[in-house]
Amino acid sequence: MKLADRTDAVAPFFAMEFGKHAAALEAQGHHIIKLNIGEPDFDAPPMVVQAMHEAIDGGHTSYTAALGIPPLRKAIADFYQFSYGVTIDPSRVIVTAGASAALLLASAALVNAGDEVLVGDPSYPCNRHFMSSFGAKVKLVPTTAATRFQLNEELVREHWSARTRGLMIATPSNPTGTSVPEAELAALCQFAREKGAWRIVDEIYLGLACFKPESLAICEERRLDLAKRRDLIVAGLKRIGLDVPVIPDGAFYVYIDVSKTGLDSMEFCERALQEAHVALTPGNDFGVCSANDHVRLSYAASSGELNAAVERLAPFIQKLL
Helix, strand or coil, X not given: CCCCHHHHHCCCCHHHHHHHHHHHXXXXXXXXXXXXXXXXCCCXXXXXXXXXXXXXXXXXXXXXXXXXXXXXXXXXXXXXHHHHCCCCCHHHXXXXXXXXXXXXXXXXXXXXXXXXXXXXXXXXXXXXXXXXHCCCEEEEEECCHHHCCCCCHHHHHHHCCCCEEEEEEECCCCCCCCCCCXXXXXXXXXXXXXXXXXXXEECCCCCCCCCCHHHHHHHHHHHHHHHHHHHHHHHHHHHCCCECCCCCCCCCEEXXXXXXXXXXXXHHHHHHHHHHCEECEEHHHCCCCCHHHEEEEECXXXXXXXXXXXXXXXXXXXXXX
């Protein structure tokens, strides 16, 4: 059986590949600190878990309306009004199984074959693959620490062409954890609007769809805890000689410049796993322009694991510098 040609263009997701390598080492009896996947170490708030049990116990397990149950769509609209002062008609809200499903639907609705789409580099790889699957010609726009590894109006203007039909922005970003300043985001979206182009702004880390005050309070506590973990890991990395060009202000990722170690990102991650038993993700997952010089670390792990990771990486780094 011959698969579609587009399957050849999809590279392996190295975050998961290093996860497999880590699992193999664990099977040999090693303790691996897994900072390669953005998976927090805490569960859903208790009231959310309770609501899930109540739904199952109540027999609410059959198909829902295709766009989501009306009470949930209204709750989401109310959440945006309460949290951000944005009035949204519940009829405009669509509930999907995760952000990827929403982005896939948006791509299907907006992209025609041959359309050029601007996406920042580095960025989450699935987003550009969604676009490509519907025939888009994705133009990866190189970004730097000077632009917080994000698109801005100047870059969009510079890379715009007669074939450009839209742009996709993620703020905060995976892998860098950086967001686009509000004024800058408004300016580049306005520029695209004037060109008659669409804009997709992926704000997956902006907020969670919890609606009770108790659950929102827990989420806020966890957000503050993640900020402490960020400060802990950034300070720890600096202490052992690793550079974080831009301090993240969202999500739970740090994008580390490893160029002065003399290793490229793939070599760095492989040796960090084998020698220090710390799993990281190479920048190759997220683009091309700085991929060989950077690795992503997820600080969604506990503070104890983060401290242990720094201590394990210290002698490894010392040998390289």
